[in-house]
Amino acid sequence: MAALRRLWRCHPAGMAASHLHTSSAASAKQHYKMLVLGGGSGGITMSARMKRMLGAENVAVVEPSEMHYYQPIWTLVGAGAKSAASSGRPTASVMPSGVKWVKSSVQEINPDTNTVRTDDGTEISYEYLIVALGLQLHFERVKGLVEGLEHPNVGSNYSIHTVEKTWKALQNFKEGNAVFTFPNTPVKCPGAPQKIMYLSDAFLRKTGKRSKANIMYNTSLPVLFGCKKYADSLWEIVKQRDLHVNLRHNLIEVRPDKNEAVFENLDKPGETKVVEYGMLHVTPPMGPSSVVKGSPLADEAGWLDLNKETLQHKRFPNVFGIGDCTNLPTARTAAAVAAQSGVLNKTIKQVLKKEKPDMKYNGYTSCPLVTSYNTVILAEFDYNLQPLETFPINQAKERRTMYHMKADLMPQLYWHGLLKGRWGGPAPYRKLLHLGMK
Incomplete structure (x- = not known):
């Protein structure tokens, strides 16, 4: 019972995964060009992208969890349509190879000194920081x-x-x-x-x-x-x-x-x-990560305080964020993380070149509304809660094809596309399917 209570008190949303060759509990002071906090969907996809941009040896991910979960499938698990086991994979299997996996929890973020302290007392310094710590269930x-x-x-x-x-x-x-x-x-x-x-x-x-x-x-x-x-x-x-x-x-x-x-x-x-x-x-009830909330990076409500278009921090230009931990005024979904990852990748690339970020995130998010065991309404919309649909059909209708996309295609896209840093959302396909029109 006591163990259960501890779980409920502090259960991070972005449960993550692990890494065979380079994982270790940190002991001495470490330094990385790009430090990623959190190994959920946002953290893993950005670490994969940063590995390609900066080289694996320059990237580290701080994440304590041994398992990484594809959480959108839990809707179907709760209804008996999928198994819980199908939602999880070892963190080691999704962590980009060669990237340093620091198997610890983040205890403190000090953006004034460009350092992070982990639960074993290790101090890690960084040039650039991506915060992807998810939210907490209460x-x-x-x-x-x-x-x-x-x-x-x-x-x-x-x-x-x-x-x-x-x-x-x-x-x-x-x-x-x-x-x-x-x-x-x-x-x-x-x-x-x-x-x-x-x-x-x-x-x-x-x-x-x-x-x-x-x-x-x-x-x-x-x-x-x-x-x-x-x-x-x-x-x-x-x-x-x-x-x-x-x-x-x-x-x-x-x-x-x-x-x-x-x-x-x-x-x-x-x-x-x-x-x-x-x-x-x-x-x-849910709330911001206690680590973000207790840091200078938080807004008044405790969420990571970002420019909603570039995903760069409003006060610390070498800090960026993605996913559920942020104060971006859009629905927190894996689809939002995908769209954010493409924008954030471009933002970081331009910041590294001392250029002004010019790619803008429009708040795109998607929610496949499962309405039965074989139908889905595929909701897609932007910051203004205006539909931003990928397919040239009325997506407000229940469709069997959309159910199969939710249940069968999206998990594959997640494991083999998003987490590899190769899926930035459906925007290019939307343009193609709508013949270049809005």
Whole structure:
């Protein structure tokens, strides 16, 4: 139980991987031209790109985790469509060969002295720094949730330690309320909290239990989805399938012994509602990496403070960032990391040449909204929440082809394209497929 509690308190989003030939626990002071903090999707893809730009001997990655996970597939793991084992590979297998793998946790970042201190006390100095530390999950911020996750009818697709519990809870469901939540914090992959609802609905229909289920989505947000085009389609699905959406409802307590979840009404402070559940899927509150938050690199909210177009730090020009740890005003997804990686690569190349960065990140992100075991709405949009679609079709429609892209093609693109630093998002293909038009 104590070990579980430690996991919930500080579970980094960007769980990463490892490296055979050059991994070592650091002991003496070290120096690198390019130091990458974090071995999640952003850290690994940028270390692969930096290896090509600067040479492997000039690049180091600080990452404690022995395993690297393709987290987008956890939606399907929680619904029984994929195995948890298929989502992970040893960090050693994804770390670019020859790049130094410092198998430690970052304890402190000192941009004034261009140094980083790791948990074993080692000081590493750098010329340039890429921060890719992900975000942190905070299961402990919902009263009773840590205890609740030890019960058979509570799960969460947001951690490798709890995703299989979602599938067990779904299989064990007999009747009553099946409740799905979205917290009152920024989250990674903001479509995922409702994807599992649609899949659960499909599973309960398939197994003949749907008539005994009241499916409920309680979200802290004032909208079902940020980009209106896709939200309109999702509202249609919600109506057709008799799903109940309660906006501005935030989970504040789980009472596992009574199978009760307590929600606050964010529009009516002080008003709470107790919901009995037969199954509960919780998206935990999330927040910035404690290391970033405690450093001069953070904005007032604790996120890495970047220029949203160049991904260069606003105050420290030799510091850059990517992914979930940043304050970029777009949805935190692997697709966003891909698009950011291409821009960041160009930015760094120009900074090294003492040129002014001129390539601009437009906030592109993508969320394959899984709506059943064989359909997906492929949402793609920019900083302004305007659709930025790759294919010359209406992507707000449920499509079987998009499901196969999500379930079969995207994992391959991740392992063999993004993590090798060879996939910067679909922008070139979008231009081609739209015949050069917007």
